[in-house]
Amino acid sequence: MAVQTAGPHCDRTAVATENIPAGTVIVQCLPLAQSPIIHGPAKSTCFRCFFQEGDDDLSGRRKKETLFRCARCQIARYCSKECQMSDWNEGHMLECQFYVKQRKIHHNTSTSDQESGIPKALMLRAFAALKLLRDKQAVADDSMIKDAVSCGPNHFSSLAVSHQHHSPSKANGGLNSPEMKIVKSIMIHHAIGKQKQKQKQKDSSSDEHAAAAAQIWGYNDDHQHNRNNNDETPKKKLFTLDQALLRTDDAFKKNNFGILDALHSSIGEGIYPCAALLNHSCAPNAILRYKLDNGDVSTKRGKGGRFHPPLLQIVACRDIAKGEELTHSYVDLMLSTTERQARLRQIHGFTCQCKRCVEGDCLISLPRDRMLWEKWPLEHRLHLIDQGASHGQGNLMKIDLETALNQCNRVERDRAAILDCMELLTGQAHQCMLSDDVEEELNCLQSAVNLWKDKDVDWWWSPFNLPLYSIRSQYFTALLANQKIEEAVDQLEHIVSTLIVAFSHVQHHPLLGLQLFTLADLYAHRGRAWERKAYLTYIYAKDIMVITHGVDHPMVLQLEQKISEHTKA
Numbered sequence: 238m239a240v241q242t243a244g245p246h247c248d249r250t251a252v253a254t255e256n257i258p259a260g261t262v263i264v265q266c267l268p269l270a271q272s273p274i275i276h277g278p279a280k281s282t283c284f285r286c287f288f289q290e291g292d293d294d295l296s297g298r299r300k301k302e303t304l305f306r307c308a309r310c311q312i313a314r315y316c317s318k319e320c321q322m323s324d325w326n327e328g329h330m331l332e333c334q335f336y337v338k339q340r341k342i343h344h345n346t347s348t349s350d351q352e353s354g355i356p357k358a359l360m361l362r363a364f365a366a367l368k369l370l371r372d373k374q375a376v377a378d379d380s381m382i383k384d385a386v387s388c389g390p391n392h393f394s395s396l397a398v399s400h401q402h403h404s405p406s407k408a409n410g411g412l413n414s415p416e417m418k419i420v421k422s423i424m425i426h427h428a429i430g431k432q433k434q435k436q437k438q439k440d441s442s443s444d445e446h447a448a449a450a451a452q453i454w455g456y457n458d459d460h461q462h463n464r465n466n467n468d469e470t471p472k473k474k475l476f477t478l479d480q481a482l483l484r485t486d487d488a489f490k491k492n493n494f495g496i497l498d499a500l501h502s503s504i505g506e507g508i509y510p511c512a513a514l515l516n517h518s519c520a521p522n523a524i525l526r527y528k529l530d531n532g533d534v535s536t537k538r539g540k541g542g543r544f545h546p547p548l549l550q551i552v553a554c555r556d557i558a559k560g561e562e563l564t565h566s567y568v569d570l571m572l573s574t575t576e577r578q579a580r581l582r583q584i585h586g587f588t589c590q591c592k593r594c595v596e597g598d599c600l601i602s603l604p605r606d607r608m609l610w611e612k613w614p615l616e617h618r619l620h621l622i623d624q625g626a627s628h629g630q631g632n633l634m635k636i637d638l639e640t641a642l643n644q645c646n647r648v649e650r651d652r653a654a655i656l657d658c659m660e661l662l663t664g665q666a667h668q669c670m671l672s673d674d675v676e677e678e679l680n681c682l683q684s685a686v687n688l689w690k691d692k693d694v695d696w697w698w699s700p701f702n703l704p705l706y707s708i709r710s711q712y713f714t715a716l717l718a719n720q721k722i723e724e725a726v727d728q729l730e731h732i733v734s735t736l737i738v739a740f741s742h743v744q745h746h747p748l749l750g751l752q753l754f755t756l757a758d759l760y761a762h763r764g765r766a767w768e769r770k771a772y773l774t775y776i777y778a779k780d781i782m783v784i785t786h787g788v789d790h791p792m793v794l795q796l797e798q799k800i801s802e803h804t805k806a
Contacts, residue, residue, distance in 0.1 A: 249514055250514070250516055250562050250563075251514040251515050251516075251562065251563040252560060252561070252562055252563065253557050253558065253559055253560065253561050253562075253563060254559065255559050256556070256557070256558055256559050257553045257556070257557040258553065258556055259553050259554060259555050259556050259744070259745065259784055260552065260553060260745075260783060260784045261552065261553045262550045262551070262552055263523065263551045263552065263553060263563065264511060264512075264550075264551050265528070265548055265549065265550040265551070266509055266510075266511040266512065266548070266549055267545060267546055267547075267548055267549075268507035268508055268509050268546050268547065268549070269363055269366050269367070269508040269509070269510060270327075270328050270359055270362035270363040270365075270366050270507070270508045271284075271285075271287075271359075271362070271496065271505060271506070271507040271508070271546050271547060272284070272332075272355055272358060272359040272362065272505055272506050272507075273287055273496075273504055273505035274503065274504055274505055275312060275355065281303075281304050281314050282304075282314065282504060282505065283304060283314060283315050283316040283317075283320055284313040284314060284315060284320075284324055284329065285315065285320040285321075285323060285324040285327070285544070285546055286316065286320050286529070286544040286545060286546060286547075287496065287504060287505060287529050287546070287547050288304075288316040288320075288529070288544070289504075290303060290304055304316055307321070307329070307333060309333050309337060310332075310333045310336035310337050310340075311336075312336050313329055313332070313333065313336075316544070317544065319544060320544055323544075326365075326369065327362070327365065327366055327369070328361065328362030328363070328365040328366055329362070330365060331361040331362065331364060331365045331423050331424075331427060332358040332359075332361050332362050332365075334361075334419075334423050335357060335358050335361055335416075335419055335420065335423060336358065338419045338423075339416060339419065342415050342416075342419075355506070356486075356489065357416055357417065357419075357420050359489070359493075359506060359508070360420065360482075360485065360486070360489065361420060361423060361424070363508050364424055364427070364450075364453060364454070365427065367453050367454065367455075368427060368428065368453050371453060412479050412482065412483065417482075420482075421447075421450075421478060421479075421482070424450040424453070424478070425443075425446045425447055425449070425450050425478070427450075428446065428449040428450040428452075428453055429446050429449055447477065447478035448478070450478050450481075451476055451477065451478045451480075451481040454481050454485055456475075456476040456480075456481045456484075489508075490584065491584065491585050491586075492508075492513045493506055493507065493508055494506065494507050494508075494509050494512060494525065494549065496527050496547050497526075497527055497747075498527070498529070499786060499790065499791075499792060500751060501747050501748050501751060505547070507546070507547060507549070509549045511549075512525065512549055512551060512565075515551065515563050515564055515565050516562065516564050517564060517565070517566060517567040517568075517581065517585070517587075517589060517591075518564035518565070518566065518589070518591040518592075518593075519566060519568075519570060519574075519577055519589055519591045519593040519594055520591050520592050520593040520599055520742045520743070521554065521564045521565045521566045521743065522553060522554060522555055522557050522561065522563060522564060523551050523552060523553055523554060523557075523563050523564060523565045524551075524552050524554045524565060524743070524745070524746070524747070524784075524785060525549060525550070525551060525552075525565055526549075526550050526552055526747070526785060526786065526787070527547045527548065527549055527550070528547070528548040528549075528550055528787070529547055529548075550787075551563070551565070552784060552785075554743055554744055554745045554746070554784060554785075555743075555744045555745070564591075567581065567584075567585060568580050568581060570739060570740060570743065570746070571703055571706070571739050572703065573639065573642065573643055573703065574593070574594055574639050577589065577594070578594065593638060593639075593742060599637065599638045599639075599742050600635045600636065600637060600638065601635070601636060601637075601638050601641055601738060601741045601742075602633045602634070602635055602636075603633065603634065603636055603641060603738075604632055604633060604634075605632050605633065605634045606632070607697065610699070610700050610701070611700045611731060611734065612730050612731065612734050613734070614733075614734040614735075614737035614738050615730055615733050615734045615737060618737060618777060619770065619773045619774065619777065622773050622776055622777055623769075623773050638738070638739075638741065638742060641699060641701060641738055642699060642701050642702060642703070642738065642739060643699055643702055644698075644699045645697065645698045645699060645702075655688050655689065655704075656704060658685075658688055659685045659688055659704065659708060662681045662682070662684050662685040662688075663681070663682070663685055663708065663711065665677075665681045666678045666679075666681035666682045666685070666711075666715070669681060670715070675719050678715060679712075679715055679716065679719065679721070682708065682711055682712040682715055683712065685708045685712070686705070686708055686709055686712055686728075689702065689704070689705040689708075700731070700734075700735070701734070701735045701738045701739065705735075706732060706735045706739075709728050709731055709732050709735075710732060712728055713725055713728040713729050713732060716728060722759060722762060722763065723763070725759065726756070726759050726760070726763070729752065729755065729756050729759065730756065732752060733749070733752050733753060733756055736748060736749040736752060737749065745781050745784040745785055746781070746785065747781075747782070747785035747786065749781055750778050750781035750782040750785050750786070751778075751782075753774055753777050753778035753781065754775075754778040754782070754792065754796065756774055757771045757774035757775040757777075757778055757799070758771075760774055761799075761803075768803060771803060772800065772803035772804070775796055775799050775800045775803065776800060778796055779793060779796040779797065779800065782796065
C-alpha cells in the first residue's frame with residue numbers, strides 16, 4: 238500500500254511512497270459497516286453485498302428477481318442465506334433490534350421514519366462490528382483490529398468534529414429522542430454481553446455499563462488521547478456515552494462515504510476508515526470507486542467470504558509523484574468555488590486552499606474567440622485522438638478554470654432574473670410532462686436553454702455555467718425519452734464539452750466517461766455517416782473508464798467490443 242501517515246498533533250495525511258501511474262489501485266478496503274438506500278428509485282438491494290434485484294450476477298449466482306426480507310424487522314433484504322447469516326453477526330443483529338423497537342414506538346412506521354433511522358442503524362452496525370473485532374482482539378493480538386480499522390482501534394474517537402458537536406441544543410434534540418434512547422439501550426446491552434447482563438444489578442452501576450459502550454468506540458481506553466495545542470504531552474479525557482455518541486455522530490457526517498454504482502448513482506452509505514485518511518482537494522489526484530460483489534475477494538469477517546460487502550478502491554486519476562499527498566474530493570466538482578467552499582465549511586468545517594481554490598493556479602486552454610467555446614472541448618479531444626495533433630493550438634489562451642465556468646459580462650441581478658425565469662419554465666415543463674403534452678414540455682425546456690444562449694456585444698455568458706448544464710441535462714433526458722435523437726445528440730455534445738472543461742484538472746472522471754459512452758452510442762445509432770465519430774468517442778470513453786471503472790469492468794469490456802466492431806467496419 239503506497240500510503241503513509243504523517244503530520245504533527247496527530248494530523249493524518251496519506252502520502253505516496255513511490256511514483257504511482259494513473260489507474261493504479263493505491264489501496265482497497267472493505268467497509269467496517271454499510272447500509273443501502275431502502276426507499277426511493279433505487280432497486281431493492283442486499284444489505285450485505287449490495288446485489289440488486291434483477292441484476293445479472295457477476296459471480297456465478299443466478300439472476301434474482303426478488304430478494305427476501307429479514308423475518309424480524311421486515312426491512313433488511315438479502316440475496317442469499319449466506320449473506321444473511323454473515324450480515325447478522327457483522328451488524329444486523331443490532332440494526333434489526335432498532336427497527337423492531339422503532340416500529341413499536343411509532344406503531345405504524347412510515348417511510349420517513351425508516352429513512353431517518355438509517356444513520357442510527359448504520360451507527361449500530363459499526364458498533365457491532367467494533368465489538369466483534371475487540372472480542373477477537375482479546376484472544377488474539379492488536380493487529381487484527383488495526384487491519385479492519387486502518388487508523389487504529391480508536392479511529393472514531395480521533396476523527397475531526399465540529400466545535401458545535403457538544404452544544405446543549407443538539408444534545409437535547411438528538412440524544413433524548415426516542416430513537417436515540419433505543420440506540421443507547423441496545424449499545425449498552427451489547428457492550429456488557431449476555432452473561433454480564435444477568436449480574437448487572439449486583440456487580441456494577443449503569444454508569445459503568447455506559448462506559449463499557451463508550452470504550453467500544455475507542456473512548457476512555459489506554460490508547461485514546463487528546464493533545465493540547467500548547468502541550469505536546471498526551472492527556473487523557475474521559476467521555477460519557479452521550480459525549481461519545483455526539484462526537485461519533487458528528488464524525489459520521491464528515492467521514493462516511495456514499496457508495497456509488499457503475500452509473501455513478503448513490504445506492505448506500507459505508508464506513509471506510511482507511512479512506513478517511515485522505516484529505517480533500519478540489520483538484521484531486523485520486524478518485525474513489527466501488528467494486529460490488531464479483532466473487533474474487535475474500536474477507537476475514539464472517540463466513541460469507543465469497544459474497545463481500547462493497548469494496549472501496551482508491552485509484553490514481555493521474556500520475557502521482559513520490560512524496561505527493563494523496564487527495565480526493567469531498568464535494569461535487571461541478572460546483573463553483575463559492576459553492577464548494579460554502580459546502581465544505583458547513584459540512585466539514587474547513588476552508589479549502591487547494592490550487593483550484595486559489596485563483597490562477599488551475600488553468601485550461603480555450604480558443605481566444607469566446608464564440609467558439611461551446612463544443613470546442615469535445616471537438617478538440619476527438620481531433621487529438623484521430624490525428625494526434627492539437628486542433629487550433631495557435632489561437633488558444635490559458636484561462637483560469639473558475640473564469641471559464643462562470644465568466645459573464647452581466648451583473649448578478651441579471652443572472653438571478655434568468656434563474657427565476659428558468660425555474661418557471663422547468664416547472665411548466667414538468668406540468669406538461671404530467672399531462673402528456675410532449676411538444677409543450679420540449680418547447681419549455683428549449684426556451685429555458687435559450688435563456689443562456691443569446692450573444693451579442695453587450696450580452697454574454699460562459700456556455701459551461703452550471704445552471705445551463707443542469708437545464709441541458711433535463712432537456713436531453715426529455716428529448717431522448719421522446720426519440721428526438723438528432724436534437725438529443727446536439728444537447729449531449731454541449732453537456733460533454735462542459736464536463737471536459739469542469740473536470741479538466743481531474744483528467745479522469747466517471748461522469749464524463751459515462752456521458753461519452755452514451756454519446757458514442759447515439760452517434761452509432763445515426764448511421765454510417767457517424768461511424769467514425771462514434772469510433773473516436775468510444776475510444777475517448779474507454780480511456781477514461783479504464784481508470785474510473787477498471788479494466789475488467791463489464792462496461793469497459795463492452796467498449797472494447799464496440800471499438801473492435803467499428804475498427805472492422
